[in-house]
Amino acid sequence: MQECAFRQWLDANAEAIDRGQCEPQQVLSQIAQSQLPRVGIDPALGGSGGQITDAVEAIATIASRSLATAFVCWGQRAFIEYLLQSPNTGLRERLLPALLSGELAGATGLSNAMKFLSGIETLQVRGRPQEDGWDLEGRLHWVTNLRKSGFVVAAAIEDDAGGAPFVLAIPSDAQGLERSDDLQLMGLQSSNTAALAFHQVQLSRDWLLHDNARQFLPRVRPAFLGLQCGMAIGLARRALEEVQGHLHGRASFLDEARQVLSARLENTVSELKQGLLDERFREQPAALFKLRITLAECAADAVQLELQASGGKAYLCEYGEGFARRWRESAFVPIVTPSLVQLRAELHRQAASA
Template identity: 80%
Template sequence: MLDTAFRHWLDANAEAIDQGQCDPHRVLAHIAESQVLRVGIAPALGGSGGDVTDAVEAIAAIASRSLASAFVCWGQRAFIEYLLHSPNEALRERLLADLLSGELAGATGLSNAMKFLSGIEALQVQARAQADGWILEGRLHWVTNLRQSGFVVAAAIEAEQGQAPFVMAIPSASVGLERSDDLQLMGLQSSSTAALAFHQVQLDRSWLLHDNAREFLPRVRPAFLALQCGMSIGLARRALDEVREHLQGRGSFLAEAEQVLRERLENTVGELKQGLLDGRFLAQPAALFKLRITLAESAADAVQMELQASGGKAYLTAYGEGFARRWRESAFVPIVTPSLVQLRAELQRQAASV
């Protein structure tokens, strides 16, 4: 799935990317040069063909080497997915080529919106209508891929009373849009993750992704979450590969446990792909939530198994650097919005309402 040069670059730079010692601009540039952003997109639109399940596998392949890089790829690819589903063809024609080439960074600021859709929190950006658009006020507290050299971010906007919330693309050059310094994370530092404040930001209708968030968000949610699941899939597969490497064919209870976990993982991946292809997640989002939870748990279990297989070596700097990074990565997976706590709360709410 990944070309040889990109694999080698990820392997050589995974620690630097995680610790913020790699220019974030280079991360997105290498992702774009590898052509993975074009996977799952029709050739007529500049893609290489396939479907969204292929894009999930592309993100998983990156995550097996660097979750921070996969996180950046997810943000970019998710924004591209929003454009593909938007009725605003002029906006798609204006932005898509630069997004696919990595010239422009795309940020998925819809984490707040996905929580809004499930009734978890209110929208954090509000609009006041004017002649040919809106004036925006508010804040997005955590957004990835806000590249300093320029970006466009998707956000769901709370409209004035009596009107439907809508979804917009907001360019970084907008007057009144303020980007914070990069957030100081435990890892994932070269992911251009920051907060955004909206101070009287004026935008016209040409930046509208969809005029009704309650219609648009359920339509893009399957891809939003499935692409996100690619991070769990890639991390789990890599940890299980490390288990096999440590065991070197020796039969043991760990070898049997590794096989059971790998089968559970791949069966879940199969369910995810089937649900994406047959469209069931549009009407049954709970089924997707459960798969997201299972995949996150599989990643955590796989990294824990890697620790058991490697033993004390995991705590020796010379041997355990990759493991230490994967441990931090596995701690991040459950809190990516929507977090596992939020998903379980939503599943509990749905069960109670039946």
């Protein structure tokens, strides 16, 4: 019942969310009320059960109606996954209930870290060791789900003392942490996306997610990317549903193309789920990168097919509002970190060094 009400809310507000006319505070609250962030989490920890693949499907369900909302849910659920895989059980016990209820926003500030892992970028936040923690300096340029009423953000930190980089959870009320105004983004204005500046932010070891980023990041990367894939999956499925609706059951080459693309999409989804469940992506990240690329291509192709099936109607505001939003959403999927360019560059680098 809660999920049904949430779908109705999304259908009524998808355009407002896309245009930034929906109060950002509402978005996470509605997601939390749907109970979808609890999917794939042990009931003993406050979840509703299931596996990480069920969480991917939950995000796909949201993305079929609003990619911006799915993006917020991805940030929340990805941060929760970091807590679940962190050895810091005290931190998990302290933060998880508020994250699951939506009282606290979780921001996955590890996009920079994932690029660091592939040698694309250096870490943007540095930590100078103190007696019981660190003094942080640096900047994260683009982080989603930084809700103004309270958030906690994950970040990988370069150790100024020369030790291994580590991963922290940083609360929004930490002294010296500065949140920018919301970034002016096409289609993502209600997602609480902003930049963070660190000015002598002092944080104790209580906030440590893991003391070695090079060990922790490969462990959480499958969930980070797998959950992210839910956005492309949901968008592609919705566009293909729209194609079918426009055709009214008529047999045509467009319907044949829809069936071929649908089969490609669902076969890729099956491969993604199998790899997440058997955990082979930890040791074989390239396989996950290729699936992420294929799913992004499926989403783009599905929206293009929707345009062909709807024809000129797509350009009439009365009929084409939903299509125009999906067109913008399909343009965002390839640039979500790690972008398709970054993934292809990493695959090329691995092939050249093999």
